Amino acid sequence: MTTIIDGNEIADSIQTDVRASVETLTDAGVRPGLATVLMSEDGASETYVSMKQRACEELGIEGSHHEISPDASADALFDRIDELNADPSVHGILVQMPVPDHVEKRAVLERIDPVKDVDGFHPENVGRLVAGNARYKPCTPHGVQKILAAEGIETSGKDAVVVGRSDIVGKPMANLLIQYGEGGNATATVCHSRTEDLAEKTRQADLLVAAAGVPEMIDGDMIKEGATVVDVGINRVDADNEKGYELVGDVEFESAKERAGAITPVPGGVGPLTIAMLMYNTVEAASLQSD
Numbered sequence: 058m059t060t061i062i063d064g065n066e067i068a069d070s071i072q073t074d075v076r077a078s079v080e081t082l083t084d085a086g087v088r089p090g091l092a093t094v095l096m097s098e099d100g101a102s103e104t105y106v107s108m109k110q111r112a113c114e115e116l117g118i119e120g121s122h123h124e125i126s127p128d129a130s131a132d133a134l135f136d137r138i139d140e141l142n143a144d145p146s147v148h149g150i151l152v153q154m155p156v157p158d159h160v161e162k163r164a165v166l167e168r169i170d171p172v173k174d175v176d177g178f179h180p181e182n183v184g185r186l187v188a189g190n191a192r193y194k195p196c197t198p199h200g201v202q203k204i205l206a207a208e209g210i211e212t213s214g215k216d217a218v219v220v221g222r223s224d225i226v227g228k229p230m231a232n233l234l235i236q237y238g239e240g241g242n243a244t245a246t247v248c249h250s251r252t253e254d255l256a257e258k259t260r261q262a263d264l265l266v267a268a269a270g271v272p273e274m275i276d277g278d279m280i281k282e283g284a285t286v287v288d289v290g291i292n293r294v295d296a297d298n299e300k301g302y303e304l305v306g307d308v309e310f311e312s313a314k315e316r317a318g319a320i321t322p323v324p325g326g327v328g329p330l331t332i333a334m335l336m337y338n339t340v341e342a343a344s345l346q347s348d
């Protein structure tokens with residue numbers, strides 16, 4: 058029988074712990090604060106940011122949301138980041154990606170105070186992660202590790218294949234999988250758009266993490282019997298319904314679940330964990346900054 062992993066249930070249990078830590082910190086006079094910044098009118102980005110703010114409310118974290126017009130200058134965004142860096146009530150800063158083309162992404166990431174960089178995208182934090190001394194683990198790959206731990210899925214000695222080489226998921230996921238300790242010690246292969254014979258690689262995977270952002274690109278034929286399949290994709294595809302779209306993953310769920318030993322659905326798989334780990338990192342940030 059294939060296990061369909063319930064990401065909401067795992068995220069709820071993490072959020073229960075986070076809520077308790079928020080209370081402890083707040084009682085000690087440090088209420089964790091998270092600022093989200095959006096410089097986009099993309100519907101999906103707006104939805105993600107509002108979900109992050111809602112999670113703050115539910116957990117007692119002080120959320121603040123900042124919108125910068127996508128037509129504004131890069132300096133308008135940098136000035137706002139500078140203000141948030143200087144604000145002691147803000148412990149975490151998240152600039153929702155992508156930013157418009159006229160704003161250099163790297164400059165944005167480097168502008169955020171690394172101690173407030175709860176995404177873990179600042180080069181200092183990326184360097185620390187690669188060195189095995191992470192300050193904040195990036196939320197989505199960290200969430201994938203939490204899923205594996207909650208389901209009792211061993212990574213040590215296993216062949217893991219990550220499909221996608223993004224800075225947000227693919228690269229940090231592979232890095233975490235090869236590190237020493239729980240959720241690591243795997244043999245990780247990273248595949249991407251130039252990989253020749255992708256299916257030959259994915260069929261070797263005991264653990265397959267799909268994070269390419271291509272709707273349903275992995276089907277059952279590409280999966281080893283009994284493998285754990287973690288689908289990080291959240292793709293909007295046109296649909297004949299009220300919203301005009303539906304969400305599908307990078308994995309074709311129906312055929313994949315016939316082969317997988319365990320699989321995350323979309324929605325309700327990795328997505329809730331990304332938000333839970335952001336809340337977790339915000340509490341870490343508040344705690345670091347209160348020392």
Ligand code: GUN
Pocket residue numbers: 151152153154155176196197225
């Ligand atoms: N865009 C898509 N995923 C993410 C994320 O985890 N953090 C930020 N800041 N932007 C994103």
